[in-house]
Amino acid sequence: MNSKYHRWHHPYKPAKGFEKKVAYFSMEFGIDQALKIYSGGLGFLAGSHMRSAFELKQNLIGIGMLWKYGYYDQGRNKDQTLRPEFIEKHYSFLEDSGHEVEVNIFGNSAVKVRAMVLKPSVFNTVPMYLLTTDVEGNDDLSRSIMNNLYDSNELTRICQSVVLGIAGAKLVEALGGADIYHLNEGHALPAFFYLQNQGVGREKMVFTTHTPERAGNVERDARALNDSGFFGKKLSHEELMKVTGGSDRLSYTVAALRMAKKTNAVSKLHAKVSREMWEGNTGSKGIFPITNAQNQKFWQDSVLEKARKNNNVTAFQKRKATLKKELFEEVLDQTGKIFDPKVLTIVWARRFAEYKRADMLLRDMERFEKILNDSKHPVQIIWAGKPYPKDEGAISVFNRLVHFTKYRANTAVLIGYEMALSKKLKEGSDVWLNTPRITREASGTSGMTAAMNGSVNLSINDGWIPEFAKDGKNCFILPEADYKSPVEEQDAFDSVNLYECLEQKVLPAYYDSPDKWSQIVFKGMDDVVPAFSSNRMATQYYKELYQ
Known part of the structure; x- marks a missing residue:
């Protein structure tokens, strides 16, 4: 004992x-x-x-x-x-x-x-x-x-x-x-x-x-x-x-x-x-x-934060490349795929629930395949998350993504989505994808810790995002669907806008305007702390x- x-005891006198x-x-x-x-x-x-x-x-x-x-x-x-x-x-x-x-x-x-x-x-x-x-x-x-x-x-x-x-x-x-x-x-x-x-x-x-x-x-x-x-x-x-x-x-x-x-x-x-x-x-x-x-102290990589404070893009990119390599070792171990640190890496990772729409990118397969096979603006995509173990619908979405990614060299589904993998994904990603149906995400917090680590939010304008977002300056925001319209209409509207945002904004910014990309990354890191730190x-x- x-x-x-x-x-009632604390190791300090309360402030x-x-x-x-x-x-x-x-x-x-x-x-x-x-x-x-x-x-x-x-x-x-x-x-x-x-x-x-x-x-x-x-x-x-x-x-x-x-x-x-x-x-x-x-x-x-x-x-x-x-x-x-x-x-x-x-x-x-x-x-x-x-x-x-x-x-x-x-x-x-x-x-x-x-x-x-x-x-x-x-x-x-x-x-x-x-x-x-x-x-x-x-x-x-x-x-x-x-x-x-x-x-x-x-x-x-x-x-x-x-x-x-x-x-x-x-x-x-x-x-x-x-x-x-x-x-x-x-x-x-x-x-x-x-x-x-x-x-x-x-x-x-x-x-x-x-x-x-x-x-x-x-x-x-x-x-x-x-x-x-x-x-x-x-x-x-x-x-x-x-x-x-x-x-x-x-x-x-x-x-x-x-x-x-x-x-x-x-x-x-x-x-x-x-x-x-x-x-x-x-x-x-x-x-x-x-x-x-x-919590900033727990979730944020200190080397990335130091680079942001000093506005040192070179130091940031060097550290980001190291963190991407560490994440990609996990990808290789789980899936046998070698990912490239120079390639834009998108992560969708959170609890698998129907309204969060993990498989939104798969809605128009022809258009999605074009994005996946674009040699000028290459992309790598990782999914991770835990469905509720009795939620057959969420599990079937997870398994659909497993089958879809299995033989595609630049896509992967990871298991073991707990705190350690979550941290790796946020530190090692370039883009953090968030696709809930609007008004159904009370807050969402994964995008906060992603932004702390220089991963740019690409998101539906829901939960905490409206309090943070400056579209094109610290993140990329999709146009708002009418949340009272039928679900099928919302999903069609959001998926079309997601493809367009990737094709016309996100990928060109990353590859063709690296200075602009760095500004977006640093602005996201600036704006997320202290406003969205748990202190x-x-x-x-x-x-x-x-x-």
């Missing part, structure tokens, strides 16, 4: 303005490649927040989950298509905090939850407490709650929320309590119900909403939630109807909006979309933006959400 971390004790709850954290408790953007965002909170000496702790198998490991079948693998994880750098609490789940009143601690000295984060039910004395079913991040079984997912929310809140109490309880997305909603039962006022509860479409906001059967222990105590039918507003289902987001003192969205556009989406619900009018950001974001949370 680590006695220091048996109570002025950051004294409030804040407990930050998130289902996933992307802290380091080695700690596989993340799946994608939500985790990367939360991880950067924990690093910046440490750098700024904030009085904040992280409350998360210790997933036995992580999200999943990305393997390949014999034909190179996707094979999800679930491999047990062990971390010698985590220590037992000495805290164990019990929660009531589906009538089992004694499910033990132990808190392991990630000390600040390991990865330069604030103290982080990771919860697990894989504890001696628990039955197999209780232990299995912690197997998989975003388990596909609905009842297991409910149990995971109970553990994160209620066990997490009990842990914070045992550590000495907090001034603010911050839910990063609605997964830990039971914390609010538990705190309310304990007499904690809503002035201590704040909420960040991420998903700008109703389908992505969790709704569950209210009776199943009541039976599970989700509300911290068994509610009568009348009490349950009061909580759900008379519905037989509970929207986590609607409940969190109602219970939180303040709610923020994760970009200016997302705040507008969220206010419209939840109009008529308590708390919806007050949704305000704190735009997502990423700005973590400061804004204290000033605007926690105060």
Whole structure:
């Protein structure tokens, strides 16, 4: 047991303005490649927040989950298509905090939850407490709650929320309590119900909403939630109807909006979309933006940044060529293809979801083949990302790209899209391609860290991009489709504009106007920091959400 971390403790005195004790709850954290408790953007965002909170000496702790198998490991079948693998994880750098609490789940009143601690000295984060039910004395079913991040079984997912929310809140109490309880997305909603039962006022509860479409906001059967222990105590039918507003289902987001003192969205556009989406619900009018950001110290290559500061194009290009070679060693190892550091390299890499349209370039094959075979303006393209392991549609898109790229020497699909590969792709790419359907990307953060490393954003004007973009000066932006038009029309409109932008702007700028290209690269690096660094974001949370 680590006695220091048996109570609320930081290795520093909190800095002025950051004294409030804040407990930050998130289902996933992307802290380091080695700690596989993340799946994608939500985790990367939360991880950067924990690093910046440490750098700024904030009085904040992280409350998360210790997933036995992580999200999943990305393997390949014999034909190179996707094979999800679930491999047990062990971390010698985590220590037992000495805290164990019990929660009531589906009538089992004694499910033990132990808190392991990630000390600040390991990865330069604030103290982080990771919860697990894989504890001696628990039955197999209780232990299995912690197997998989975003388990596909609905009842297991409910149990995971109970553990994160209620066990997490009990842990914070045992550590000495907090001034603010911050839910990063609605997964830990039971914390609010538990705190309310304990007499904690809503002035201590704040909420960040991420998903700008109703389908992505969790709704569950209210009776199943009541039976599970989700509300911290068994509610009568009348009490349950009061909580759900008379519905037989509970929207986590609607409940969190109602219970939180303040709610923020994760970009200016997302705040507008969220206010419209939840109009008529308590708390919806007050949704305000704190735009997502990423940790500069972790994500940015220091040699590239030094070259930018000195406006030294030669030093930048030399370092970029080295980083491209390092990325291309990974391409060669995985695919047997030799990529050329002198050739413009485009990367599409993020979570595989239908609305993100990973295969947009394949929409008009004749036109795309012309781009791929242009000897005057050659191009190399890499795709990477993890589909949800049960999302057959997203997996089929991934596999389609695998088959398309297999025998083309200048295209590749990489597996193992986690923090280390993400970093390599951002450092080694020339262009970062982003193709979501407009208004459906709440923020997106991968383009921020790409820009920090001199990779030029080529993007739909969605999420954080409208706050950053100066088309043709720090990035390339596609014309906006009518987001209310049929999906097929949007996809046709966007793909035509993407081909035109590549043919007429991006490739000619890179090959025919290298000075102009360097200006765009450096301008992107100038504009992304500090506006989209998580030190700005973590400061804004204290000033605007926690105060």
